[in-house]
Amino acid sequence: MRTLSDDLAAHAGQTVSLSGWLHKKRILGGLNFVVIRDRRGLAQAVISRDEELEKLRNLQVSTVLKLTGQVASDQRAPGGAELRDASVEVLVPVTEVPAIEIDKPINHSPDNLDTLFENRVLNLRNPGEQAIFRLRAQVNRLIRQYLTDNEFVEIQTPKLLAGAAEGGAEVFKTDYFGQEATLAQSPQLYKQIMVGAFERVFEIGPAFRAEPSMTTRHMSESTMLDVELGFIKSHEDVLTVAEDMVYQVLTRLYGDQAALLKSLQAPPLTLTKKFPRYKVAEVHRLYSQAAGQDTTKEKDLLPAEERWICDHAKQADGSEAVFVTDFPIESHKFYQMINPKDPGTVLWADLLFRGVEIASCPQREHRLEQLLKQMRDKGIDPQHPGFKYYLQAFAAGLPPHGGFGFGIDRFVQKIIGLGNVKEATLFPRDVHRLAP
Amino acid sequence: MRTLSDDLAAHAGQTVSLSGWLHKKRILGGLNFVVIRDRRGLAQAVISRDEELEKLRNLQVSTVLKLTGQVASDQRAPGGAELRDASVEVLVPVTEVPAIEIDKPINHSPDNLDTLFENRVLNLRNPGEQAIFRLRAQVNRLIRQYLTDNEFVEIQTPKLLAGAAEGGAEVFKTDYFGQEATLAQSPQLYKQIMVGAFERVFEIGPAFRAEPSMTTRHMSESTMLDVELGFIKSHEDVLTVAEDMVYQVLTRLYGDQAALLKSLQAPPLTLTKKFPRYKVAEVHRLYSQAAGQDTTKEKDLLPAEERWICDHAKQADGSEAVFVTDFPIESHKFYQMINPKDPGTVLWADLLFRGVEIASCPQREHRLEQLLKQMRDKGIDPQHPGFKYYLQAFAAGLPPHGGFGFGIDRFVQKIIGLGNVKEATLFPRDVHRLAP
Known part of the structure; x- marks a missing residue:
């Protein structure tokens, strides 16, 4: 025994x-x-x-x-x-001296990360390093529980797609029995299709992006939570689900996993049940005043603004999670709904947490004619075979709906307070790293 | 409201x-x-x-x-x-007449399957068709619950791999920033590595196989459950986990989801807590006697034998799940342990359910020297870069371990009694189908 x-x-x-x-x-x-x-x-x-x-x-x-x-x-x-x-x-028996001292705390300083990932197999023997992934499993469990309790059906959609319908250049391609296939950047089109079946769906799975950028926020393979819900009364319903999910998951995690969080030296949680909301233009204005750098001509948020508005909301509103709303029309993607009350903006909010965007939460354009118009306006051909089945779902009636893509890796990173998203990933992938 | x-x-x-x-x-x-x-x-x-x-x-x-x-x-x-x-x-408003009658039961006859998948977006509007995937979500939920309750840590391992370390020809390849990457056929090497960290791990995720075969059992993208556990006393410990998991999941499912199963006309469950065990040679012998066709020279089981032994076990042992053990050495894969008591066989059992293999459950070879010998004996080069980190895990001490790859799609198919694994898959992928 x-x-x-x-x-x-x-x-x-x-x-x-x-x-x-x-x-x-x-x-x-x-x-x-x-x-x-x-x-x-x-x-x-x-x-x-x-x-x-x-x-x-x-x-x-x-x-x-x-x-x-x-x-x-x-x-x-x-x-x-x-x-x-x-x-x-x-x-x-182990006779070879390990390449690293696995009984000592693992060095997570930015200039040691490459060594950290090179020695991943060994440093995962360290209980301190393991704690990151034990916490990650708990986060996933709580997310699934929340969504299942709220009638979201978990689905698995294909990662091998016909043609680069969505996204454009940053896709990985493969030969699929003589045909070109691409690796899914997100389950975007499928989750919208599935609203027509279950109203509420979610998926947790890999997303692939052939992005050569080297930042602390990006990987070429990441784990995404995708959520979509139909019969929304307004865009606000989408935000409410994202907000309530994050609130419930974090408060339960900080309750149930206090010892694990403490061992990871995770920062204390500062959160309100309703997250503060700031318009993009407002963030530009506030940041420009505070930082003495004029960003009011920018469309999207700058990374520095994302960090700043999170600090600001923590101080001013008592919340480390904050929505930034009313993205300008210049950032509009064809499947998002333009704000009918202000056609200069999109019904799109980003959810930021501790300085970084963890979810993008738009309402979709559910009216087929308007969707087709938006595709054509952007030079996207609705006849592209990659859109055939997607458009079928609209022709067969999709209710008002919206949802979000939510970065699991980033969320875990920020809960623990790690400097780089890769540190929250078992075997991260970037332009220079395809192993282990 | x-x-x-x-x-x-x-x-x-x-x-x-x-x-x-x-x-x-x-x-x-x-x-x-x-x-x-x-x-x-x-x-x-x-x-x-x-x-x-x-x-x-x-x-x-x-x-x-x-x-x-x-x-x-x-x-x-x-x-x-x-x-x-x-x-x-x-x-x-929907003004176009739908391509199929979505308020009528969907035709699942084998010669209608291509039409069924072509009209997938529409037929998922049918509550009867949806029931398949509601059940599937419940199966996944119960599997996760069982494994989590038994201290298995859920992990996410990369699907983009450097080089075709495992498997050989049937891999999808992609250009990865100028380097060749392959799509994971399974998390085999990673889950063994992770035994060194958590002892017990599992993953539910996509697996990719560029297999041009067209059967009722195969797809080029499938959802696999992968389980691995360390510090086993014997191969039997691996079988016990697979057996107990399947027993608990099925009995809970048939209890909690009786109405859903009834609406799907799923067959009643015949199961024992311990599943009967037959050796491969015994199955060949019994089948040859019963079918009047000599299969005793075969190495692996024939599909007809898989069906036959399941029928036999249901009658003789009162169980629709059965283990077939003692696979002959000719089927041996390099990472499996050869039976020390009978070097003509491998410590490898298949779990069959209602006529089809749903899981392959071997013990692994955990001793580095023996593993290297088995690689070389099979002409596999341990110096291949795809094995570098895998072998690191053994050099750093892996305890006796084993596990299984378990086909979620097949399991759901067989629970409901569908004829083809694709019918249990939202958007199946095969040599002819890459959409929707």
């Missing part, structure tokens, strides 16, 4: 076995400690007999071990108990 | 509004009915006034409507209530 590290204290006085990886070895002559790691955490064992110690000679951190001994309560040990007079069984 | 179809009966006597799609229109002169569909189901309304009826003239099924009227209990109506003397607001 295997005992797990966090169960040790419950077995005081008994003889038990732990299995895991050698995490630390302290040979001090009379007092020889080893720390072993398993899926629940770390545990400490004292090795007294020379012949047992001898089995560990020349073996490195990460060696797979079984340790058997008597459990003794000891407040100095992790979990309040340790194994005494342990005997050692080496399951898988 | 919008009332949803299944809430109608609770509002008897009140005036309420329904929004949804026109599902049926029956104009009988004096008695004019419409059936409206929303995300909860169908509801019926009686339209008495000519001017209201006039609004529906020339409008087709799937027109988006708002109906307002008084709720009357009526046992003949779906849900036991209907709207009386309804007034009509057309939200989105």
